[in-house]
Amino acid sequence: MLDLAALTDAVAAHGAVVRVVVAGTAGSAPREAGAAMLVWTGGQQGTIGGGALEWQAVQAARAMLAGGPDTRVERMPLGPALAQCCGGAVVWVAERWDAARLAALRPEAGMIARPLGDAGEMPLAAARLLARARGQGLRPAAQIAGGWLVEPLAAPQRAVWIWGAGHVGRALAGVLAPLPGLALTWVDIAPERFPAPLPPGVACRAAPDPADLVAGAPQGAEHLIVTFSHALDLELCHRLLAHGFARCGLIGSGTKWARFRGRLAALGHAPGQIARIACPIGEPALGKHPQAIAIGVAAAMLRDGAAETGRQEAGRQEAGA
Structure with a gap:
């Protein structure tokens, strides 16, 4: 789930941060879809698990902070790519956040949907997820739908x-x-x-x-x-x-x-x-x-x-x- 309060606090403290979220899993994986961490120069908060998986994601996040792209999507087969014994695969999304990007967020029915890169207009698959949240209160875990990342906001504490x-x-x-x-x-x-x-x-x-x-x-x-x-x-x-x-x-x-x-x-x-x-x-x-x-x-x-x-x-x- 996207914790807007934690993200806002991190941006206020560090100016820019990269949020890495698990957007999909296949087979055995260290963490579930929706697990996330925040990375900034010299520190991090949260975990996506997996040791080598997290290390790779942190290095990618720091490269983004140093001038890389604002969004990055990776699918990591844990065995072949990282020599981990989980046997599954993880899709993670890394996004660079600052105050301007935060201000542009428009939550809807307890969900956040946004394009990854130049994905264009909201696809039908993402629109359907938002419609189910509005009409039925169903808020699925973070996932990529037609090039858009759709995830629920953190529930009330x-x-x-x-x-x-x-x-x-x-x-x-x-x-x-x-x-x-x-x-x-x-x-x-x-x-x-x-x-x-x-x-x-x-x-x-x-x-x-x-x-x-x-x-x-x-x-x-x-x-x-x-x-x-x-x-x-x-x-x-x-x-x-x-x-x-x-x-x-x-x-x-x-x-x-x-x-x-x-x-x-x-x-x-x-x-x-x-x-x-x-x-x-x-x-x-x-x-x-x-x-x-x-x-x-x-x-x-x-x-x-x-x-x-x-x-x-x-x-x-x-x-x-």
Whole structure:
């Protein structure tokens, strides 16, 4: 998916960047269609995977930045061309972006379509993809249609709030920050509680009483409560149950959760609502090390996201049938 916010930020920071996107695969490939990276002089962000494949694409992107063409399309058979054992092939598109080119983009129905080189007027194949996006909400992965690149815009990000900047909070922020599609807000009692430097893209908020910030959280946010204080944990659970959330997880043992259930019931919350809070978070079988907890949480979030995407896609296909 085309992440316009990330592309805009990169152009603002570096003046010109090359975006490389996987526009098609055949057989076994390191990444799926739509995987992308941004390349600028002296750095890059994201990955299209594959080791040698990515190295070749980065070199091509840097050559474009040094004065090469503004658009390049390559089909790489991974075995014959790169001696990789995947056995498949990847088509990637590299485009040079600056502020003027960004300003000319015209999204439509959550999609972006643009000619590659001098491809001319929009072909029927690309127009049909846009029509399906308008009429049925179907947004296929990035692909080349009649010399045009058609791809969906990045979906709205999942808002994730991490409450607590101790060992587990730091592990969660470090593991979750690189994952696509997440907008992380990190909360604690004081600015000095957060590490420096911060993980990229994480918004930090400090308040003497963090529970006061619950009112400003989106009602569709997901929450991970890992503070240093059981009293604060309980207050956050109490306020979040009243405020609303998509998902909520609490660090703790079975004994802690049993006590919290009783206290939350005494505060007026119904058993069904209390049961929406997951405790403990993570995968107990992985252990209690902060990074092990974070990995378990991340795995659960990825599974939930994939399941939700599958349900939405099935619903769109059923509606368009």
